[in-house]
Amino acid sequence: MFRSQEAGREPVETFYxxxxxxxxxxxxxxxxxxxxxxxxxxxxxxGREGLSQETTLVDYDEHYYLVKEELMTHDGRHKIILKDKVTGKIIERDLV
Incomplete structure (x- = not known):
């Protein structure tokens, strides 16, 4: 802030x-x-107003959204993380 004042320019960070x-x-x-x-x-x-929140959720089935899919390198398991569409509860499942 002081360097920008000495240089005669606006600081990167503002009081806002x-x-x-x-x-x-x-x-x-x-x-x-x-x-x-x-x-x-x-x-x-x-800031801007009236924006809608983007959803990045991908349908997995009729009950869950797919949050993440992982291949566990240490033991080779294929794991998925799901979010319940109704309750929002997060669960993990191992795929065989």
Missing amino acids: DGYVVNAILDAAYKSAETKQWEKVILPVWR
């Missing part, structure tokens, strides 16, 4: 960046106290 980081940390500390997810409170928001 610090404001956002502090709001995230406040929510994290509050979550640690309450033992539940807490929202990040940002009264001043400069």
Whole structure:
């Protein structure tokens, strides 16, 4: 920050960046106290709005999404990680 001031240019990090980081940390500390997810409170928001969340979930079958497929190098197992479409519960399965 001081180097950019000496060079007469804008710093890479801004005070707004610090404001956002502090709001995230406040929510994290509050979550640690309450033992539940807490929202990040940002009264001043400069980001884009009205965006939809992209889904990267791939259908595995009628009950599960495929999260990850792995070949275990140490023992040769073929493992898949699935997410239940209704409950969101994550499970692992070994394929033979």
